[in-house]
Structures are given as C-alpha cells and as structure tokens.
Amino acid sequence: MSEIKKIATRVSYGNALAELGEIHKDICVLDADLAASTQTAIFGKRFPDRFFDVGIQEGNMVGVAAGLATTGKTVFCSSFAMFATGRAYEIIRNSVAYPRLNVKICASHAGVSVGEDGATHQCIEDIALMRVLPNMLVIQPADDVEARQAVKAAYEHKGPVYLRLARLASPVFNSEDYKFEVGKGVMLRDGCDVTLLATGLPVTATLEAAEMLAGYGIRARVINIHTIKPLDTDIIVKAAKETGRIVTIEEHSVIGGFGSAVCEALSGIAPVPVCRIGIQDQFGVSGPALDLYKMYGLDAEGICKQVRSFMEQKF
Numbered sequence: 001m002s003e004i005k006k007i008a009t010r011v012s013y014g015n016a017l018a019e020l021g022e023i024h025k026d027i028c029v030l031d032a033d034l035a036a037s038t039q040t041a042i043f044g045k046r047f048p049d050r051f052f053d054v055g056i057q058e059g060n061m062v063g064v065a066a067g068l069a070t071t072g073k074t075v076f077c078s079s080f081a082m083f084a085t086g087r088a089y090e091i092i093r094n095s096v097a098y099p100r101l102n103v104k105i106c107a108s109h110a111g112v113s114v115g116e117d118g119a120t121h122q123c124i125e126d127i128a129l130m131r132v133l134p135n136m137l138v139i140q141p142a143d144d145v146e147a148r149q150a151v152k153a154a155y156e157h158k159g160p161v162y163l164r165l166a167r168l169a170s171p172v173f174n175s176e177d178y179k180f181e182v183g184k185g186v187m188l189r190d191g192c193d194v195t196l197l198a199t200g201l202p203v204t205a206t207l208e209a210a211e212m213l214a215g216y217g218i219r220a221r222v223i224n225i226h227t228i229k230p231l232d233t234d235i236i237v238k239a240a241k242e243t244g245r246i247v248t249i250e251e252h253s254v255i256g257g258f259g260s261a262v263c264e265a266l267s268g269i270a271p272v273p274v275c276r277i278g279i280q281d282q283f284g285v286s287g288p289a290l291d292l293y294k295m296y297g298l299d300a301e302g303i304c305k306q307v308r309s310f311m312e313q314k315f
Contacts, residue, residue: 014039
C-alpha cells in the first residue's frame with residue numbers, strides 16, 4: 001500500500017500562485033516579511049517585478065494592495081492569519097471590503113495547528129472576523145488539490161476574498177479530476193443517522209471518525225464545506241432534513257465561526273440539534289500540532305467520542 005501524500009495548503013497556494021502568474025500579468029503579490037512561510041517567495045523568485053515585501057506592517061500591506069487594485073491589478077497579499085486579519089482588520093474593512101476591491105487576503109498558519117508558536121500566533125477568530133464583512137468571499141480548502149483550484153477561483157472572483165490556509169501538511173484525498181466550485185459543498189461519504197460538516201484541515205480526521213462511528217452502528221454522512229461564505233445552504237438543509245442531526249467540525253472558535261454560520265442558516269429553515277466541535281471559548285496553548293488536535297478533540301478519536309455523546313442525547 002502506497003503512503004498517503006501530505007502537502008500543506010500554504011505550499012499549494014505558493015505553487016498555484018506562481019502558475020497563475022505565468023498566465024495573468026495583472027497579478028501582484030504582497031507579503032509582510034513572511035514570504036518563506038506563506039510560500040509567496042515562489043512567486044517572488046519568478047516574478048520579482050510584481051512581488052513586494054512591505055515588511056512587518058500588515059495594515060500598510062493591505063493599504064498598498066487596495067491602491068494597486070484601483071489601478072486594475074489583481075492583488076494577493078499574505079501573512080499569518082493572526083496578523084493578516086487582526087492587525088489589518090480596519091484597513092480590510094474600509095479599504096478593501098467597503099469599496100469591493102479586487103484584493104485577495106491569503107492567510108497562512110491559521111488555527112491551533114501552528115503548534116509551538118502558541119496563543120499569540122494561533123488565530124481562531126479570523127473566520128468570524130472575515131465572514132461578517134459584506135462583499136467578502138471566505139474559502140478554506142482541505143487539501144492540496146482543492147487549495148490549488150481555490151487559488152484559481154479566488155483570482156477569477158471579482159472582489160475581495162479571504163483564503164484560509166494551514167501550516168500543517170494534510171493528506172491529499174481529492175483526485176486530480178476534482179472540480180472546485182465556489183459555494184458548493186461536497187459529500188464525501190453518505191449516511192443517514194447524522195451529518196458531519198467539516199471545513200479545512202479537520203476534514204480528513206472527520207472521515208476517519210466516520211469510519212470509527214460505523215463500528216458503533218452510527219452511519220455518518222460527511223460533507224466538506226470549503227466555502228464558508230456563501231454557504232451551500234441547499235446541501236446543508238437537505239442533510240439536516242434527511243439525517244436529523246448536524247455536527248460541525250472546525251479548527252476555529254465555536255463562537256462566530258463555521259458552526260455559527262451553519263446554525264444561522266438552519267435556524268429559520270430546518271432547525272435540528274447541532275453539535276459544534278472546535279475551540280471552546282478559550283485561547284490556544286503552545287505544543288506540537290497533533291497533540292493540540294488531540295487536546296481540543298479535533299483528531300479522529302476526539303471527533304468520534306463527541307459525536308457518540310451527541311447521538312446519546314435525547315431532544
């Protein structure tokens with residue numbers, strides 16, 4: 001049996017960006033002194049005249065991106081998620097989202113899987129911040145194949161995009177003929193007892209958890225939701241009506257994030273019991289990424305345990 005290939009979505013981003021740069025001369029790329037980590041250095045090495053490292057000043061980076069966008073450029077700007085959204089939020093809001101400029105905020109190192117960098121660098125609030133902004137498209141790919149196509153989709157989308165990327169390498173589960181569609185969830189496994197909606201890095205652990213749940217007689221449907229805004233309400237509502245229970249899994253705070261978005265979507269159309277698996281109103285801690293996944297119940301065993309407990313509840 002061949003070993004499963006693992007690639008970090010930030011690496012997929014860097015490679016896809018360089019490929020797009022060959023085709024589209026309007027692309028400019030900005031970074032905040034983290035090009036080796038965000039992988040924008042791949043683009044910078046190939047197209048130095050269209051790459052700008054602004055230094056450790058994320059707000060200025062987004063302001064420069066907005067200015068370039070007004071001249072007809074399609075601008076990708078990158079930093080760690082914590083700084084790309086946290087330090088630059090007001091500029092993103094007023095200079096990018098409000099005028100609906102063609103700026104793509106591509107943030108790497110999101111979530112607790114940044115690991116040893118600790119709470120100051122583990123961004124678990126960014127989805128909440130970005131999805132509340134009008135005009136902002138929010139995408140979080142789960143593997144290399146999806147991430148590369150998501151970068152292309154971000155380029156083709158006219159307007160602001162927030163693309164959430166991971167530091168940790170994740171298994172590649174999509175085949176090369178996979179077709180990414182903005183706003184369309186993908187069912188990875190069918191089931192009739194409960195639906196597991198996962199986004200980003202936890203998708204593969206969710207698939208493993210579904211296998212474990214089958215051993216307990218629980219038939220779990222697994223859906224990959226790569227576009228958090230706009231949500232694929234059709235696939236989510238259909239799943240809610242057919243399975244009666246929903247579980248959301250995200251590497252983000254359960255407050256304001258993906259789980260909250262799902263609850264908002266279901267509440268007025270198909271209200272069903274929802275269990276939100278993620279970071280429970282607390283900051284991250286420093287430690288190896290996989291250990292942190294286990295600590296927060298985001299590994300396969302943790303997801304399985306929480307789903308089993310949820311299924312035992314009477315509503």
